[in-house]
Amino acid sequence: MFQDDLDDSAFDAELNNDVRRLKQSWLNEKNAPEILQFESELVKDLTDNVQTQIRQLSEIQSSDVMTAFANNLKRMEYDRLLFVIRSYLRTRLTKIQRHAMYILSSAEMRQRLSPEELRFTHSYVTLSEQHYSNSCLHDFPEMIQRLDEKGMIPEPDLQTHVFCKVMEDVGDVEIERADVSGVNSVTLLKGDQFLLRYEPIRPLVANGSVVLL
Amino acid sequence: MAKRFLEFTAAEVEFLAEDTIITIVPNFQMDMLFFISGTVGPFSPSLPVQVPVWLACTLKTRKRCSIQAPEWLDVAYLSAKLDEERMFHDRFIEMPEHFMEISAMLLECASDDIRNASQLRGIIEDICEIRYAKARHGLSILQDNPVATQVNNLSLMEINSIRPFFIHAMNEFRNFAQTLQATRIRANEVP
Incomplete structure (x- = not known):
């Protein structure tokens, strides 16, 4: 029992730290001009924690007022966390859209993305190239149809x-x-x-x- | 494009402030709450307990607790800070983290728990005004140091409110300086 208690407290401190780190990564990402290294473990761990919390809350069927109240507060807490995770991811997506071609052109930038983000970047670039080509580029002389000439790619x-x-x-x-x-x-x-x-x-x-x- | 995701809003800064821990006195009984970011409680009537501001305000609006004002939310303490802030023209006085947001939130939801609430509002407003005036004045002397400007004790909320203007101004200064430098070099090259 005593051992369990100890483990619990150590676990808690670590979680606390994860939340603090996520908030800092969110601040950094919002304020840095370039895309930063994706905090994959942090996001995964915290998302898992939220899923577990949601599952546990859905399993509790109680008519007790205090239990319902406590569950409500827990819902508020994980909603706050989800808000930070979502905002962090959307901030990154916004940057990716801004600098998609630049990111794909650099191995260093590519490895900063999560696999999902990298897939998004590829399809974003393909789609925008298709769009530019269909809407106007195909009417241009071939020598100026390219989108990746030097100086054409927006960089952070x-x-x-x-x-x-x-x-x-x-x-x-x-x-x-x-x-x-x-x-x-x-x-x-x-x-x-x-x-x-x-x-x-x-x-x-x-x-x-x-x-x- | 969704530019708002690349900027911090005042509401988001306030959101961060809501995680600050303060003390409340609950009027109900409840076991420990296992939150993802840590445990809170247990709650027993009349026993002070530490909780984040967002929880304190939630409980307060549901009449489940009274809020103990943080030590610094006090007329004597803040008046002294105001005097200090007035005394120095070239720097910002150290204030408790998120003092603007926390005082605004607590005075909003728990003004009956805080002594001299209206007087406190006035002092905090004065402090904010003086600091903002200093920040604005600071921009006129920014060029003094060409590479870095120290902004110690400026709070996140203050940084956020001056950010768009300051960043833009600094980037412009830099562009001017570069143009000037390029012109000088070119002038020297002319025989």
Whole structure:
């Protein structure tokens, strides 16, 4: 019994952490100009948890007012989680639609997608190519029918500015200046918040030492 | 395209604030609640218990509990913060996380549990106004540091409200600077 209790509490702390991580991934994804690595395990684990909760709630048949009340609260709680998961996925889909051809053209970007997202990207590109071709491109001279010429593919603007918070001491980061040639260094210490360009902190967002706000 | 999915709305920031833990005093008996994000309870009449704000407000509107105002939701504490905020013109004072959203939600659903509710509303409004004025003023000195601007103690809600304008402005500054630099280089190349 005692052992069970221990296991339960450890389990709980981990779940808590999953929810916190999902919310941070949601923030990062909303604010980063490019698509980030898909949090497949996180999304899968939490979706499974929600499914289990839904199943358990549907199995309880009780006329007791308090039980009904408790179930209602649990429903509210998993609805909140589902909202975050959905918004996270839709944010990603929006980015994929914006940069579909760019993502397909880069192996690094492709591996950031889930298998489902990758399938979506392929069919999205096929469909839009068909559409452009049917609606106008087939009337153009052959030499300008292509959609993937250099400079035609919209890419994410990695130079855009973002708000970020430093989660652990990083030290000095060198950032290229725009007005004169040369670099300035910025010291990133835990707890500091900055408004700066995304590109220099790109690896720090990926490894979690900096989060976007 | 669904641009709204690439932006944070004020409602979504408030949603995040709703997960902050506060203390309530329930008036009912209920076992522990096994939520996905953790356990809450058990609930016993008159025994203070910690719950997320969304649950507190739900229970409060159903008259199932009274809410204990967080320590910082207090006239003396916030007045001191207001004075401090007025004293420094070049930085933001550290405030409790999500103070705007939480105070707004609690004053909305539990104003009868919070002492000096209307006075608190006034002070918080003043604090928000001063901070917003500082942020706006901050934009005029943004160019001082060409690579990064420190915005410590600015809350997520505040960042979110100034975000579209600030990001756009910073990107424009950068474009100007690049154009200027390119022009300079070209001017030097001319013999």
